[in-house]
Amino acid sequence: MINREQFESAQQQARVYLSRAGIIISPEEAANIEVADFGFNELDSTGLELVVYVNTDRVCAKELVLFPRQTCPEHYHPPVAGEPGKEETFRCRWGTVYLYVAGPPVADPQARPPAGREATYTVRHEIVLHPGEQYTIPPDTLHWFQAGDEGAVVSEFSTRSTDEYDIFTDPAIRRAPEVG
Amino acid sequence: MINREQFESAQQQARVYLSRAGIIISPEEAANIEVADFGFNELDSTGLELVVYVNTDRVCAKELVLFPRQTCPEHYHPPVAGEPGKEETFRCRWGTVYLYVAGPPVADPQARPPAGREATYTVRHEIVLHPGEQYTIPPDTLHWFQAGDEGAVVSEFSTRSTDEYDIFTDPAIRRAPEVG
Numbered sequence: 001m002i003n004r005e006q007f008e009s010a011q012q013q014a015r016v017y018l019s020r021a022g023i024i025i026s027p028e029e030a031a032n033i034e035v036a037d038f039g040f041n042e043l044d045s046t047g048l049e050l051v052v053y054v055n056t057d058r059v060c061a062k063e064l065v066l067f068p069r070q071t072c073p074e075h076y077h078p079p080v081a082g083e084p085g086k087e088e089t090f091r092c093r094w095g096t097v098y099l100y101v102a103g104p105p106v107a108d109p110q111a112r113p114p115a116g117r118e119a120t121y122t123v124r125h126e127i128v129l130h131p132g133e134q135y136t137i138p139p140d141t142l143h144w145f146q147a148g149d150e151g152a153v154v155s156e157f158s159t160r161s162t163d164e165y166d167i168f169t170d171p172a173i174r175r176a177p178e179v180g
Numbered sequence: 181m182i183n184r185e186q187f188e189s190a191q192q193q194a195r196v197y198l199s200r201a202g203i204i205i206s207p208e209e210a211a212n213i214e215v216a217d218f219g220f221n222e223l224d225s226t227g228l229e230l231v232v233y234v235n236t237d238r239v240c241a242k243e244l245v246l247f248p249r250q251t252c253p254e255h256y257h258p259p260v261a262g263e264p265g266k267e268e269t270f271r272c273r274w275g276t277v278y279l280y281v282a283g284p285p286v287a288d289p290q291a292r293p294p295a296g297r298e299a300t301y302t303v304r305h306e307i308v309l310h311p312g313e314q315y316t317i318p319p320d321t322l323h324w325f326q327a328g329d330e331g332a333v334v335s336e337f338s339t340r341s342t343d344e345y346d347i348f349t350d351p352a353i354r355r356a357p358e359v360g
Contacts, residue, residue: 022202024273024312054269054316054337059239061269061337089234089241093204132204136234157234157241157337 001178002037010035014049014065021094021153023063025051033065038073039174045114048072052161060161064090064154066097066147071114074100074121074144074169080162085139088158092129095152099127099135099145111146120170129154142169181358182217190215194229194245201274201333203243205231213245218253219354225294228252232341240341244270244334246277246327251294254280254301254324254349260342265319268338272309275332279307279315279325291326300350309334322349 002010011033018025034050037043049065066072077086090099098111103125110128113121123142127135137143145154163175182190191213198205214230217223229245246252257266270279278291283305290308293301303322307315317323325334343355 026312029312053271053314056267056316058264058267058339059269059337061241061271061335084238087236087238089239091233091241132206132209134233136236155241157239159238 001039001180002035002041002043004179006041006043007035007179010043010047010049013067017065017067017094017151017153018051018063023093023153025063034177035179036175036177038168039172039178042114043067043070045069046071046073046117055161057160060156060158062156062161063093064156066095066145066152066154068147068149068151069111070151071111071146072144073117073173074123074142075166076142077139078165078167079139080165086159086161087136087139088156089134089136090129090145091134091155091157092131093153093155094131095150096148097129097145097152097154098148099129099143101125101127101137101141101143110148113144117170122169181219181360182215182221182223184359186221186223187215187359190223190227190229193247197245197247197274197331197333198231198243203273203333205243214357215359216355216357218348219352219358222294223247223250225249226251226253226297235341237340240336240338242336242341243273244336246275246325246332246334248327248329248331249291250331251291251326252324253297253353254303254322255346256322257319258345258347259319260345266339266341267316267319268336269314269316270309270325271314271335271337272311273333273335274311275330276328277309277325277332277334278328279309279323281305281307281317281321281323290328293324297350302349
């Protein structure tokens with residue numbers, strides 16, 4: 001859990017990154033930026049900031065902000081209510097993102113899992129996304145990602161988001177943000 | 181049908197608008213911008229320029245470019261192969277878009293259908309989108325849209341695009357772009 005001050009600071013920082021990426025959001029969206037600390041209160045290393053544009057039964061679109069070297073922990077999207085799991089395309093808009101999925105690991109990866117949490121990061125095939133580059137992740141596919149040294153802004157185009165059904169490799173993670 | 185020179189000129193103009201909106205596309209995307217003249221060869225009044233980021237069985241994301249006062253003609257997305265029709269969210273990124281759907285018409289609309297084609301524009305309920313504003317169009321819903329005097333860049337988040345099944349009010353329209 002993060003406290004109110006940490007939450008508002010992360011929101012403000014996310015607004016700065018979105019502005020750097022040239023992305024305009026409404027005042028309501030700016031006030032409602034989601035800050036996910038995944039239950040660790042270690043936003044510098046583990047976390048994600050999100051602006052959800054739309055999330056219907058069929059389609060979801062978001063902007064994701066990652067602070068420098070901030071990491072979204074390893075997880076996958078299982079089938080939900082008889083539907084295939086979430087399919088998502090990440091498109092880098094600003095900065096650099098290092099995305100990891102199953103496959104041959106590179107010899108010298110550009111990102112390392114947060115210190116002390118290495119055991120909960122199991123896939124090591126690296127995809128590097130610069131602005132204008134994208135990658136589509138099928139359902140049921142383990143993945144994690146980390147911003148480079150400048151941070152990153154990433155557009156996500158996907159089927160419906162049902163974050164509460166995401167399955168994280170680290171059983172200690174709590175996806176629903178809590179601010180206290 | 182437009183000729184090769186018109187096509188390349190429209191592509192180049194679209195790249196300028198995307199750049200104004202701060203949107204970075206890959207060299208391959210830049211080379212493959214779609215120019216839809218809807219069969220009229222009247223790109224100044226009727227047309228649409230598109231960058232398709234992704235179009236899977238489930239999700240589609242695009243950038244749409246409209247030149248000043250360029251109009252995407254009235255159409256809807258019917259059910260296809262037992263699936264509900266395409267659902268799409270338009271999010272304005274740059275410029276102004278006037279979107280029209282069924283509902284009470286405004287007294288003084290900001291856009292007018294292209295001259296001589298008024299009869300093929302039947303819905304007149306106006307939605308004005310500035311940067312950071314968006315609107316979601318359900319399946320089976322007639323709509324058309326026009327950029328303001330500066331042109332516009334619009335992100336579209338949707339279910340799968342199957343343009344060939346779109347139904348236009350004007351039976352003369354041919355959606356598949358032809359360049360000769």
